[in-house]
Amino acid sequence: MRFERREHRSVLLVVATPLIAIAAALAIAGILIAIAGAPVLEAYWRILTGAFGSRLSATETLTRATPLILTGLAAAVAFRARLWNIGAEGQFYLGAIMVAAVSSQLVGNWPAVVQIPVLLAVGAMAGMVLLLIPLWLRLRFAVDEVVTTLLLNFVAVLFVSMLIDTVLKDPMAFGWPQSQPVSDDGMLPKLLERSRLHLGLAIAIALALVLHFVQSRTVFGMQSRAAGLNAQAAIFAGVPLGRTLVFVACLSGGLAGLAGSIEVMGVQGYVTTDLSPGYGYSGIVVAMLANLNPIGVVLAGLFTATMFVGADGMSRSMGIPSYIADVFVALSLLTMLVAVFFTQYRIRR
Amino acid sequence: MSEIFDILASAGLWAAVLRIATPLILGTLGALLCERAGVLNLGIEGIMTFGAMIGWLSVYNGADLWTGFLIAALSGAVFGLLHSVLTVTLGLSQHVSGLGVTLFASSFAYFVFRILVPVAGTPPTIEPFQPIAIPGLSDLPFVGPALFVQTPPTYLAILLALGLAYVIFRTPLGLAIRMTGENPHAAEAQGINPMVVRYGAVIAGSALMGMAGAFLTLSAFNSFFPTMVQGRGWICIALVVFATWRPGRALMGALLFAFFDAFQLRLQTVLGGAVPYQLFLMIPYVLSIAALALMARRARVPQALMQPYRRGER
């Protein structure tokens, strides 16, 4: 048995395979649900309603998709240029903490129209800086960035932990390690009252569109892809490799930093060390599911959020251990990866 | 200053270093074996979690400690098989598959644990491995209590490190693994099936990761808690690079890392909260990055690491 690359993909295939993948994930999860002693079909129904069955669940799904889209974009942009940024988690936290710091210490009383853009810029910049360090190490010392970015995640989270334990600690939080809050004018407006859905979703989708345009149409997009696919040939063709990678790193780190900033400014209002349930890592999977296509990242982010929120809600309404939600997300991701593979390859004897 | 010297001169510190290092040694060896064959295994964090859970659960249900250890290793092997199917047979991106395996293995571990042990309160305990004093050696002054009063898995981990070094550098199998990690096409041209080698290495490496997890619940502690692996798997991934893919150096790296942790815990008792503890915890990570910067140009990365091998594709 071997696999052969498909040069053309039929629409049927592209539509059918993800459906098969979801069905497979549901089937496996069904076994676990049955073992946990709950009626399986009802559980499936609850996953659906848990994700979209009410105004609450729909807005929650969209809220959760927001950071996933942003970190997914961060990974997609970097991976396309073969810059293996596994550090979105750290960049997320650094972006978040800088926003909290700048808003609470410096610009808190600025009006929203000025403050929000400033904060977003600050958060993006923080993420950039954290990715430029490993990039510099790679360009200067040939250090593999997979490991440095991974390690910097822990440094970043410890750094945040230290700040919210010391200088940035919120005195109103009775000693709990949490940062001073973003000022009210620094918070992103809600898209819907009585929900957590905030402007961040619109920003994320807009950025995905912009990025899609940049990657598919601009000189930079083509050059960064060339740099990723074959650096030596790219140099021969006059692609400024270092500059392109720096720019890619700025985009990727910036997006991850932005994800953190938007999460703070849109949802939580201040930073704790459990701000992210692994958004940085999930972003990588989201990007891969989307085949590194920015528009696909929006869909993959929504998909991942749907699976999680739906299964999480299901676990609560059916009294199944809530860990089933993560199991289900993991299963969907794995089966989806396989499905994406089979849209690109066919089996040959 | 003298307090710091006291800490360094205490046998307890060095005994703790070995203890803390054990899961790191096992996990690092596992990750190293996978990478030597060209497969990055980011599933380690989840595999360790599952190993910790299943090892403990087996013993709790009456298996003896070594059986529990073995079952943890087997469970690791099963996840290794999953990772192999995804990355070796299908050639999917190794980062993503690994992260997927981690997410799946850890959440599945918690789920199984909750279904089978639905208790509240602190979870039940088992009787863990007890330290064994090696006759003769443990009576040596200072060195004895520091190094030769450990639980059996610690001795096993050290032996495994030496054994793996031997296998990789001194046996035909090791050469086949190295060749597969350097150039699978060349391995195939010499009649070695790189797919089989990769499967074997990933499965065996993942088994070691499962053992690393089991150490936490069968020796370092006596019950399982969700989230108790606490990023130790990621540290192993870093240690592999720090060790430049050599088992002997992996052993040293794990010991160094453990030293900082043990030292940090002891320093706190002297300095109190004067220095934020996070700074201590950062040291090993920062140091690893610095070490990488110093030796990256000399380090010989397995050339085919993270590159899928598909027979006959151009």
Place this chain on the structure above:
Amino acid sequence: MSGQVLEIVGVSKRFGQNLANDDISLSLAKGEIVALLGENGAGKTTLMNILFGHYVPDKGKVLIEGSELPPGKPRAAIRAGIGMVHQHFSLAPNLTVLDNVMTGTESLWSLRSRRSQARSRLMAIAERFGLKVDPDARLGDLSVGEQQRVEILKALYNDARILVLDEPTAVLTQIEAERLFGTLKDMAAQGLSLIFISHKLDEVMATADRIVVLRGGRKVAERKARETSKAELAELMVGRAVQRPVRQASKPGDLVLEAAGLTVREAGVNKLNAVDFRLRGGEVLGIIGVAGNGQTSLARVLSGTLAPSSGNLMLYGKRMEQMTVGDAVLAGIGRIPEDRNKEGVIGEMAIWENAILERLSEFSRHGLVDKGAGIALSRRIIDQFDVRGGTPASRISLLSGGNMQKLILGRNLINRPRILLAAQPTRGLDEGAVAAVHERILEARRGGTAVLLISEDLDEVMALADRIQAIVGGRLSPSIDADEASSRKLGLMMAGEWESEVIHAV
């Protein structure tokens, strides 16, 4: 059919739509040397990969001394005595020579590698066949020729009785190639049977006993070497008479490029050492030399990817301080890199993208890529340069080597460049493709383009160049007119013999 050590019977293999091998049969006798000939993409490598078990054939079988070889099992092929030297080396640069040779030769479950035994065995084989290498050298530190030797030693170490060499000379110098063929003939005399693939008809005629020609996946002819000619073989391969074009006398135009004292120092070594040359419009200057004498550095400086450490580069009479790739392209320098897969194209990108990547500034507005113009251009290249096997939107890696090379040539020549820098432009190409590339280069010359041709192929340089200079140890000889050149004279030049004359002259 007795006495045949190897028989390939009715082998077919399809890749997607592409029938790479179509019912091919072939046999080989003990001590015989068979050459496999064919255009790029004719299916030679595929056939050999089936023989060696890398690929499973769709139909057909392989017999070794009468018994059938299980398909798709390289290990079985090795056991049966087949040794293969791949078109692209299959070696691990990070491991030592001995490691590379020993891999897979011992039982995987044995507890100890018998290295010292293996070392002496390797030395003995090396001695016997005259293939000297240092067993403990890191493979990546060896020259290409030495790596080639390791490849052959690997096969011999496995007791190969049938040795398959896929384009063994594509990357070797003429001298190395001659030495290799000498060795191969010795081996045949010692009872080994050999199949080799080559595009160089001279070596085929000189070495092979029998020649098998493939075209479009089918076996089209089989000839005894004594009973055929280069012309016939070329025609059999391509399906029509092939003739390499001839250079007509012409008058060179203005001076376009002048190098004075160009020096490149890397890691304390002078890769280029005070190189001087002049290039005029409408002439071809050939730079000959054994690989590794500084050709790469020279080509890189002129392509804008390497800054010289000292010396002057005058372009159209103007001094270039630091020439980047962009400058070079804007100044009308067309560049053909020596390694098309590594530098020339990006396999995963579309043909149209590869066509415009190096001139994005022309094919973009306000930072946006003009895809329409890119596709139009690539379509023109495909038409005018007869690039076969793809549309503008297909991945370029789907093209065969020759067609890729035509595309690279096309993107450089379609808007007549003032200077063409051609490094090893026909390496690995088949006879038909070589003729086509030569025709294009001469056509550009007729149109007034100044061509700097860097090549290790003396025939090529003699056929195309007006003047010839040799590069040796980073130094460039004075130029001689091609009409005065003889193989002997060029050989002396490549050995660095001009230096003494220069000294005498001064």
Place this chain on the structure above:
Amino acid sequence: FIPSVRASAPIKVAGIHGSPVENAWNSVLHKALQEAAAEGAIEYVFSEGVSGTDYPRAMREYAEQGARLIIGETFPVERQAREVAADYPETAFVMGSSGTEAGDNFGVFGTWNFDGAYLAGMLAGKMTKTNVVGSVGAMPIPEVNMLINAFAAGVKAVNPDAKHLVTFIGTFFDPPKAREAGLAQIDAGADILFGERIGTADAAKERGIKSVGSLIDYTPRYPDTVFANALWNFRPILNAAIADAVAGKPTGRDYTAYGLMKEGGSDIVFVKGVAPADAEAAMEAKRAEIKAGTFEVPRIMEEPT
């Protein structure tokens, strides 16, 4: 929509645990809620290991599913939790919180089992032979600080010369690490450990010294090691909250005090005869004073050193 529930039917109570219910603190809540459910007073549903991001959603979901009372912890999500409560005025929220109550339906409680810690310290102070005791905590947050400070104060009260070591392991969930921290303190001379975190007692057990537990009774788990525990009982708080919710009274109040020793919400349990008799007697006297309200254990929230 069903307007009201019959008073006799058990009300639906949801527990939202930020950690797995193995965590000692959550286990105290979880057990109390399970007991109440077993007694038929409530119908109990719960989620555990709910991350900060998901926490507000869990609150909203339970509120929409008709839970009348929601118990949990909002330390990482204080701001959002109050927004949720404001959006669901029909639902009562009583949360472990470092903030203050809000509106009519957002009540809070703290974990004030420091009285027991102080009393355990009094025993430890008299028992130590090396004159060094140690405490292992998660992070220097007020509830942990209060506890450790109270323990240290109890030690100092009977033995002013005693030295008190403190280690924070930087995480709530790493028992092997807590064990290592305990061993480090023993190496530094401590012969009695106060284990704010599980794992500490394992170090004590291994080295054959004594240890003090917190929140729950660790003695059955470590029979020869843990001789005293600063218990915390959630039932008084829970009962008060349920009573308010059933009666339709506002629950926007601070329930912390129900957890104090004098309210029966916390206590010390200890194994008799381990500490010297006079130490036990002195401790019992203090215990009576605390219960009577004549003595108040100092509440020090600063990070202990």
